[in-house]
Amino acid sequence: MDWNDQLFALLDDLEGQAEALYAAERADELADRSRAEYATVTLASRLMASVGEAVVLDVHGPGRVVGVLQRMGADWCLLHGPTQDWVVRLGAVLAVEGASERSVPEVAWSAVAGLGVGSALRRLADSGERCLVHGVDGSSRDVVLTRVGRDFVEAVVGEGRSVLLGLDGVAAVQSRGG
Structure with a gap:
């Protein structure tokens, strides 16, 4: 060479x-x-890609919540369960099973999806339906929601007593109907 x-x-x-x-x-x-x-990537964006899918949420307070993810908001989700619906604050979610591998960035969400948990609770208040409010501390209250403020919800418990519940302490709201 x-x-x-x-x-x-x-x-x-x-x-x-x-x-x-x-x-x-x-x-x-x-x-x-x-x-x-x-x-x-946020938890909300992963869940947004999972709308329509069956998921299992481990929620601080009420524990395991199972249902089909119906709707997403900026800080909440709506699950349709076998016997009732659940409005769950994302801040109380500890774990999710069954979520999509994908993500939908917030810029691709509809304007309605940007609404906060207060909007979902206002719909429950407008319906006058009895519901069970689960706290992040594990407590629960059988109430009728009446009004929703910026950081609290007003509810009637028992025989007409009004109580204010701070939204930071609310983990999920469970409908009493199906």
Whole structure:
């Protein structure tokens, strides 16, 4: 082998090493970028992609809630269970089973999906339906919701007594009907 062939062999070897190093660096960069992108995915966006699917929520307070995910809001979801519906605050959700592998970013949500839990509770208040309010502390109250404020819900318990419930303490609201 003459010096010319040796030089080209050396250059080919160096080029192969450079390509291998670039590929390794590129793979690391893509992995870092993928991790950074996934860090922007929210629980709400994963659940938004799961609307229409059967899911199991582990909720701080009431525990296991099973149903078909009917609707999503910015900070709540509506599950249609076998015997009742549940409005669940996302802040009280500890775990989710059955969620889609996909995500729907908030910019792709409808304007209605951006409404907070207060909107869902106002509908219950307007209906006058009895419901069970589950607290994050495990408590529950059989009530009729009457009005919804910015950070609380007003309810009637027992024989006409009014009680104010802070929304931060509410984990889920369970309808009494089907």
